Amino acid sequence: MKKFLLLLHENIEEMIRLSPEEMEELGNAHMAWAMKLAGAGHLVSGDSLHQKGVLIRGKDCTVKDGPYLESKELVGGYYLLQADDLDTIVEIAKACPCHLWGGTTEIRPVMETGAGGQ
Template structure:
């Protein structure tokens, strides 16, 4: 088994239009999906990310407010899941509640070892 990173992009604009009750219901969908991954022993870690941040360049010589990207490109959260290979990790990602919002994407990347 390997670990894979899911980067969640988009959906914030549509999510923010929901009523408080709708937001809570959608968060329950996330909790159920992530709970299932936990029960399967697949969920390693994962959290939403704050909207504010900084972009650091040139070893800190340039620091700007960020993220500066189009709404559908902003990374809003991540999960780390265990899967046998990239194909299985992609298949697991298809159940992600982020797809309830048009224009949302999940980038799936294998987490590589630094062992040499």
């Protein structure tokens, strides 16, 4: 099976407007979706990501605290999935709970490296 990284781009403006109940609903939806993916053999791993991080840039390795993008979106988490082809992952990603509140999913195929790599 091929591997695909599903990046979850969250709409910051939408997320800050969610009530605690809606945040819990979103979290529960992600848990249920992950269990469904695992049961179907598609889930390799996945996690939420903290909003802030560190960016290291250039050959001088300049370190900058994040967030780094001047954007209304942030990468809020990821799923590492597996399937036979991209079309299957596209159909799976359409059901991702991040879409419920204006989020976007980005699918990136993981490159096969040969010599035992995936």
